[in-house]
Amino acid sequence: MGQPGFMNIDSNTILFARDLKVWFPVRRGLTDILAKRPPLYVRAVDGISFDVKQGDVFALVGESGCGKTTTGKSVLMLYEITGGQVGYKPSQELMETYSKLGFKPEVITEFGHINLAKIPRKYQRPLRKEIQMIWQDPYGSLNPRLTIFEILEEPLIIHKYGFTRSDRYDMIYRALELVKLTPPEDFMNRYPHMLSGGQRQRVVIARALILNPRFIVADEPVSMLDVSIRAEIIELLMELKQKLNLTYLFITHDIAIARYIANKIAIMYLGKIVEMGETEKVIKNPLHPYTRALISAVPEPDPSNRLKMREVPIKGEVPSAIHIPPGCRFHPRCVALDEHSELRGLCDKSEPPMVEVEPGHYVSCWLYAKR
Amino acid sequence: MSEVILDVQGLKTYFYTSKGIVKAVDNVSFKVGRGEVLGIAGESGSGKSTLGFSLIRLVPPPGRIVDGRVIFMGEDILKMPEEEFRTKVRWKGISMVFQGAMNALNPVYTVGAQIAEVLMLHKGLSKKEALEEAANLLKMVGLDPRRVRSYPHELSGGMKQRVVIAMALALRPSLVIADEPTTALDVVVQAQIMNLLKRLQRELKMSIILITHDMSLIAEIADKVAIMYAGKIVEIGSSDRVFNNPLHPYTRALINSIPSLRKELKKLEFIPGVPPDLIQPPPGCRFHPRCKYAFEPCNKEEPPMVEVEPGHYVSCWLYAKR
Incomplete structure (x- = not known):
């Protein structure tokens, strides 16, 4: 979109993305090269902008394949960024570390945000102390051959946090207490398979927190857990946020969970943010036809629903991220376009700009933009 | 209720593992009427999928149906020889949408x-x-x-x-068992699949047993709900009654743990602790170690199933007379 105009970046902004693009090249065969066919890309994230303030819980919501996880991972510098910027407000400590190393990160705002897209690999490690990730699958993200103590000790050794084993023991003890795996000494020598799903996810959280990060990317942290345990983990995450003054980028497909945890929410569709704003505004008054479809599809525990069909105003299926429809990428599935024939020739040709419809509520749709 | 097509009585399916006997389904009874949709809800490990497998006699070893009767269209299908069951009942009478089956297509x-x-x-x-x-x-x-x-x-x-x-x-079966038919699907697709099941159920007048951990999906389609916990049904009744007047503390917590999108935000409830080990389930009521209302008889004696209001049964000492 490339419209930084709608963003308000100030000294409280801990992280922002500006026209962020992450494209993955599609492998080409010899015939493609000989025929000089242009290279193709999976445009997983295709120009998104958002800003996260200190203390926010910013939720990226969307269906599988919309690019929400890719966004989260590119913030963590786990993918090479194809275009755009990721601005991060570093801590004093990080800047001191960098000056000791003789490295000058690229500063891109007057508030001292540095561009994560341009940090060379060898200077990324000090940053990783500050930006951590909570992974989705507590069954796959813990090494089955290490004890909980060893799993939590590893980041401490890598980052040279705590010089003796007893320093590290104290840190691990405190981290386990923090995530309520008590008494900690009971858990330290266990292996992941000896824990329940909820307990494992607590270990994953403890591992993310043990280096005292400021910013956490949480990728579907409760989707693999039983419903009865989800609430407990959500509550723990909120409590830790308060206690440790954290900021979350929360990635989820479940808009109802986003409502419980996030103060700001962005709805993604096929690599773009289509709607964004304060959570309650977006959920109570969804503007984009896709957001409306997404919200209407969510089931509720109300038995009178069984008597009627659920109306989901959407057509067709998600197109491939290689061949993205021209114009508004949602237009082939949009029912609003059918009702507004005057928009034909616009939606399928040019991309709608992001406009602020009410204070703090943005949407990218020709129904709301000036033409 | 209309004509009963499936009558399960005292069904027990145990797994004989090297560590001991896992009582995955332990004395479960319920009925399904023609054209009725029964939702079976429970956490992972509650035995709900094993129950589904038992009904089409596909319990994987070392599991075995050890006791009980499953009367389908007037015949006890547990007593049939395998060949007769395969040609007469499985798929023709009772079929199943297996969990994750879409990824098992050849x-x-x-x-x-x-x-x-x-x-x-x-x-x-x-x-x-x-x-x-x-x-x-x-x-x-x-x-x-x-x-x-x-x-x-x-x-x-x-x-x-x-x-x-x-x-x-x-084969136009009278009863379809759908085991988590929408997990791994996006919410828009999930709504479309649920609509499809609803439409087919009406058009073909078939009965469905929907097995899921998601109470919201059960509310979307089921006429009747059974709540399973640690191999047992702890509450069963019409959807209207179970959702609007949940009786068992487990059912209540399960419903109150669902984050709501449209209603007022309220604190989510959760169930502390972990589901019990089914090799050595807790004595008495199996839910008592996690129950905030547990009192003196709960850890000693198993609560009987009592009918609290017409057609609404619960197995909990809060409601049973001793």
């Missing part, structure tokens, strides 16, 4: 061929007739009939799930 055959296989085997159709019927079935589940020639990798997750449902309906 990648080297077209979906049409895979549906046709069932029809050729059970109905003795020729390959041509079977493929025609497969096309009809695809149309019935909302797919383009030309998709018979598609391979699974050419279909989206939602389309594959529709194929799997078409397979389950191929």
Whole structure:
């Protein structure tokens, strides 16, 4: 979109993305090269902008394949960024570390945000102390051959946090207490398979927190857990946020969970943010036809629903991220376009700009933009 | 209730593992009427899938149905010889949409061929007739009939799930067991699949047993709900009664743990602790170690199933007389 105009970046902004693009090249065969066919890309994230303030819980919501996880991972510098910027407000400590190393990160705002897209690999490690990730699958993200103590000790050794084993023991003890795996000494020598799903996810959280990060990317942290345990983990995450003054980028497909945890929410569709704003505004008054479809599809525990069909105003299926429809990428599935024939020739040709419809509520749709 | 087509009485399915006997389904009884939808809810490990497998006699070893009766259309299907069950009941009478089945489609055959296989085997159709019927079935589940020639990798997750449902309906069974038919699907596709099940259930007047951990999905379709915990049904009744007047503390917590999108934000409830080990389940009521209302009889004696209001049963000492 490339419209930084709608963003308000100030000294409280801990992280922002500006026209962020992450494209993955599609492998080409010899015939493609000989025929000089242009290279193709999976445009997983295709120009998104958002800003996260200190203390926010910013939720990226969307269906599988919309690019929400890719966004989260590119913030963590786990993918090479194809275009755009990721601005991060570093801590004093990080800047001191960098000056000791003789490295000058690229500063891109007057508030001292540095561009994560341009940090060379060898200077990324000090940053990783500050930006951590909570992974989705507590069954796959813990090494089955290490004890909980060893799993939590590893980041401490890598980052040279705590010089003796007893320093590290104290840190691990405190981290386990923090995530309520008590008494900690009971858990330290266990292996992941000896824990329940909820307990494992607590270990994953403890591992993310043990280096005292400021910013956490949480990728579907409760989707693999039983419903009865989800609430407990959500509550723990909120409590830790308060206690440790954290900021979350929360990635989820479940808009109802986003409502419980996030103060700001962005709805993604096929690599773009289509709607964004304060959570309650977006959920109570969804503007984009896709957001409306997404919200209407969510089931509720109300038995009178069984008597009627659920109306989901959407057509067709998600197109491939290689061949993205021209114009508004949602237009082939949009029912609003059918009702507004005057928009034909616009939606399928040019991309709608992001406009602020009410204070703090943005949407990218020709129904709301000036033409 | 209309004509009862399935009557399960005291069903017990145990797994004989090297560590001990896992009582996955332990004395479960319920009835399903013709054209009725029963939702079975429970956490992972509550035995709900094993219950589904037991009803079509496909419990994987070392599991075994050890006791009870499953009366389907007036006959105890547990007493039938396997060959008779396979030709008369499985798929023709009771079929199942297995959890994750959409990922178990054979990648080297077209979906049409895979549906046709069932029809050729059970109905003795020729390959041509079977493929025609497969096309009809695809149309019935909302797919383009030309998709018979598609391979699974050419279909989206939602389309594959529709194929799997078409397979389950191929022989027009009276009862379909759907085990987590929408997990791994996106919410928009999930709503479409639930609508499809609802429409087919009405058109074909079939009965469905929907097995899921998601109470919201049960509310979408089920006339009756059974709540399973640690191998037992702890509460059963009409959807209206169970959702609007949940009795068992477990059911209440399960309903109150669902984050709501449309209602007022309220604090989510959670169930502390972990589900019990089914090799050595807690004595008395199996839920008592996690129950905030537990009192003196709960850890000693198993609560009986009592009818609190007409057709609404609960197994909890808060309601039972001693």
